[in-house]
Amino acid sequence: MNKNNRKAVIEPMQWVEMTGQTETVRFVPAQRTPSLPFSFCIMILAILLLSVQPAGAQDFDRLVIPRIKYGGGGDWYVGPTAMPNLLRQANERLGLPVQAENVAVSVSDQELYRYPMLFMTGHGQIKFKDQEINTLLTWLDNGGFLWINDSYGMEKYVKREIRRLYPDIDLVALPKDHAIFNQLYEFPDGLPKIHEHDGRPPVAYAIFDKGRMKILYLLESDVGDGLEDAGVHPADTPEIREKAMQMALNILIYAMNQ
Template structure:
């Protein structure tokens, strides 16, 4: 049985490493709540590299404009066709911002149009149940970025399975802390990451 390895996408155009503690936090959550075999550290995988296909779930974030090279675009197309899931989160939390605009433009070129996911999407019940859809982040509540609480995530599905999950809710900030600090929280705010991983592994 192959263990799950959390992969962060490295792309050429922006600050892909803006949330370096997020992988450890997500790995910690997977280990805390599930029996999934998980590697203790994450990996960084360039989008243009064939290595991308070793990690069928890849996380991508940043603040700066996203412009994929032709190689990255071609890789992502194949990645989606073969069943990989790309999770993109806007670290600016700003739908008027350059990351959001450029990322949606580039992702639309690769995947086609993004569609909002309804509250009843299987992602929100894959492990923990989130009846109201994606959980709100503290940054949203604090008026960070565009000062909006985004009610939905967006995505692209192929044959009933998500291949792209796009978030404006700034989970990158929400989850970018050392997992040791989880004990300070009354409610673990990383539980939704477990849903994403369990969904990717079981659908």
């Protein structure tokens, strides 16, 4: 992904800085303000629809997958529509209540423990402070799941930081018949190739600790880019984007089940 492409994605977004204790930032799509009669009709329609449904907990435990705002200079903010798109599909295909927003969180943020699953992506350098390593380790031990999507050029740094987290545990390449490739959707050939980078085969690495997968690192696949809005990556056909979405949903389900 080149810089111009990335700029083309960010420009139509409004950047919302959350003030206060948290340093969470959100990207909210810029939208035209609907006309008043149109809004009124929509509101009436929504009220009518809600009134005929039994009182359920549609807003109960809404799923959010924030991205990690890491240090080191890498572009942690790349692909802002990826997680909102995944969450929308989780809502449509699995019926999960979601908060389909692009949320970012620092490892040092107190809000970290509101999210049991984190997404990390970008190109290039990643660097965690010692204190962040400890925090991340506790977060993972407590039940957190970290999905790292290598958009390009992260391998060296990701492996270095994972080694700092788990010096005694090696990354394991998941075989094709691993359950993560056979959750909601079946991938008999293992991790799908979404973006071509260096011509290498896609690999799903994982850190298993105490019988549980804690970190999933996708290399040479770039599922994250495949989740972005149509047109962001012109080379991504609808079939490729659907494949990326299916794999991402499998990852989400796997994370919620172990």
